[in-house]
Structures are given as C-alpha cells and as structure tokens.
Amino acid sequence: MTGMVEAVVAYTLLSSLLATYVVRQIVLLNGLTSKLGESSSRGPEADSD
Amino acid sequence: MPDTRTLGLTLTSCGLVGVIATAYLGFSWAPLVDPEAWNAPEAYRILFWHVPFAWASFLAFCLLFIGAVSWYRKRTEWGWRLVVTGSELGLLFGLGVVISGPIWGSAEWGVPWDWGDLRLNTYGLLTAVALFLVLSRRTQPDGDDTRDTLAAVGLFGFALVPITALATTWYQNRHPGIVLVESEDTGLDPQIRMVLMLGFVSFLVLFVGLVTLSGTIQALEEELEGRQRMLDEGAIA
Numbered sequence A: 001m002t003g004m005v006e007a008v009v010a011y012t013l014l015s016s017l018l019a020t021y022v023v024r025q026i027v028l029l030n031g032l033t034s035k036l037g038e039s040s041s042r043g044p045e046a047d048s049d
Numbered sequence B: 001m002p003d004t005r006t007l008g009l010t011l012t013s014c015g016l017v018g019v020i021a022t023a024y025l026g027f028s029w030a031p032l033v034d035p036e037a038w039n040a041p042e043a044y045r046i047l048f049w050h051v052p053f054a055w056a057s058f059l060a061f062c063l064l065f066i067g068a069v070s071w072y073r074k075r076t077e078w079g080w081r082l083v084v085t086g087s088e089l090g091l092l093f094g095l096g097v098v099i100s101g102p103i104w105g106s107a108e109w110g111v112p113w114d115w116g117d118l119r120l121n122t123y124g125l126l127t128a129v130a131l132f133l134v135l136s137r138r139t140q141p142d143g144d145d146t147r148d149t150l151a152a153v154g155l156f157g158f159a160l161v162p163i164t165a166l167a168t169t170w171y172q173n174r175h176p177g178i179v180l181v182e183s184e185d186t187g188l189d190p191q192i193r194m195v196l197m198l199g200f201v202s203f204l205v206l207f208v209g210l211v212t213l214s215g216t217i218q219a220l221e222e223e224l225e226g227r228q229r230m231l232d233e234g235a236i237a
Helices: A005-047 B003-028 B041-074 B075-109 B118-139 B143-172 B190-236
Strands: none
Touching: A005 B041, A005 B075, A005 B118, A005 B143, A005 B190, B003 B041, B003 B190, B041 B075, B041 B118, B041 B190, B075 B118, B075 B143, B075 B190, B118 B143
C-alpha cells in the first residue's frame, strides 16, 4: 500500500470543501449586490411593499 | 462597494490558481519519499495542502483574537467583523486539517487519530470552538450580550493556538515536528520544500481574498439592514 488512493481521496474532499465555501461566498455576494441595486433603483416607496 | 468586491474576487481567483498548481506539482513534480522510512510514501503528498491549511487556520484564529480584543475594548464594528470572519475561516481551514490529517494518519500510522497526541487533540478542540462560534452566531439573536459571549469563547480558542503550534516541540508523540523549521537538519528535498512554499504563498493569497470577500459581504448585509430599518421607521412614523 503506497497511500496514493488516500492522497487522491484527501485532495478530492479538500477541493470540495474549498469550492463549496468559495461558491457560497460568491453567490451571497452577488445576491446582496443585486438586492442593494434593486433597492436603490426602486426607491423607498417600492421597497415598503 | 465595487473595489473591495473586485479585489476579493481577484485575490481569491489567484489564490485558487496557486492552490491547484500546488496540488498538481505535489503529485507530478515532487519526488517520492524514501519507501523504507515511510509506510505509505505516496500519502505524504497530502501534506502539500494539509500544512498550508493548518497555517491558514492559525491566521484565521489570529484575526479572531484581534477582533475579540477590539470588540471588548471599544465595541468596534470592524472588531466584530473580524470575529465573524476569523471564526468562519477558522472553521473552513480547520475542517480541512481535521479531514486530511486522519486520512494521512490511517495510511501512515495505521490509525486515523491518536487520543494520546497533544497536537491532534488541541487542534480538534480548536476546530470545535470555531464550529461553536459559527453555529452560535447563526442561531442566536445578534446583540451585545451574544457578541460578548462569543468573543470570550474566541479568546479561549486563541489560547489554544500556541499550545497546538508548539505541541510537537514540547511533547511529541505521534504527529511529525515542524517541517520547514526542522528541514535544515532533516534534509528536506529542495523540490518538496519549493512545492510547500508555493502552497504557503497560494494559501496566503487565498486567505486574504476570502477575508476581503467576507468583509465585503458583511458590509453589504449591514447596508441592507440599515436601509430596511430606515424603511420600517418611516412606515411606523
């Protein structure tokens, strides 16, 4: 047993962990940016609905 | 906040490219370690990510410490933001270490975890502290009392950092010593050292990018909440 399988499994799991967090942050960032954009363009009256 | 958004995304992308390059070079370029001295010579390649993950988690806990002290001293909003960012990134990188370490341990030692090893156990506790902070922040109502409690837990967590970092120097049981520091004596291969250094730099850039993104997200959330509050006050009046 050389441990190559374990190395591949470890890198797969860590890549998934990193990718999940980075994608979640980007989705959150884009969501907030568009919400703020909508809120600015619609004005206070539309927001209060 | 377009500037920090772009900066965060750029640094994160650059960091990810470096992190992927580290993994590629770790598998294709770094030489195999002595098969006579190691039980699972290929599994050592896990360390090209495992060690930088651990360093990044220590940086995250440093942010948590600075934020907690700032929150206690002056109740600063940026201090609380650092607590939030530090705990999130501490959990992310801590989980990476706690996942990859036992995989390597089971290949090399034959057991995934050693309950008698100081570093493994203090590090596990550190990650548990980060998990507690992240879950508590999301489930408890935001206010000064909650922030005081979580900042106190964060300070306790930071106290574990030097113990964990120096555990192999003070009390080495199973976990290997500090790789780069001991490399002068142990003769770490220059190619292995180079890949490790690339890993450190890449993870540092990724870390700074993720800190910037997290700060931007929190600032946007506050702005949105502020607007909502103004609308609510306007509606009541």
